Structures are given as structure tokens and as C-alpha cells.
Amino acid sequence: MSLEELEPRPQRGEALRALVREDLDLYSVGELTERIEALETEISRVRSAVEGKTSRKSAADALFNFRS
Numbered sequence: 001m002s003l004e005e006l007e008p009r010p011q012r013g014e015a016l017r018a019l020v021r022e023d024l025d026l027y028s029v030g031e032l033t034e035r036i037e038a039l040e041t042e043i044s045r046v047r048s049a050v051e052g053k054t055s056r057k058s059a060a061d062a063l064f065n066f067r068s
Contacts (some may be wrong), residue, residue: 024032 027035
């Protein structure tokens with residue numbers, strides 16, 4: 001067992017809450033641009049997850065409605 005496994009896991013959404021509270025005045029324009037790019041990548045990743053979950057839910061709904 002590693003030390004990382006012994007540390008408590010962060011609460012769900014904790015990283016996002018910390019991110020939105022961060023003082024942006026400390027960043028340069030370049031750093032802010034990089035941050036935007038990283039956030040846009042994360043938005044794409046989240047949208048893909050939503051699409052996947054929606055697709056699986058629709059397939060499950062269709063299966064159970066078919067059996068009714």
C-alpha cells in the first residue's frame with residue numbers, strides 16, 4: 001500500500017470549487033490563456049462523458065421499454 005492510498009480522497013467537486021475561488025490577478029496573460037485552453041479541454045471531456053452517459057441511459061431505457 002502506497003502513501004497516496006492512505007491519504008483521504010478529495011471530496012467530489014472540491015477541485016472545481018478551489019479553481020473558481022482562485023485569484024486570477026496573480027496570473028499573466030499567457031498563463032490565463034493556458035488556463036482557458038485547459039478549461040476548454042476539460043469542458044470537451046465532460047461533454048463527452050455526458051454524451052456517453054446519455055447514450056447508455058437511452059439504450060437502457062429502450063431495452064426496458066421494449067420488454068414492457
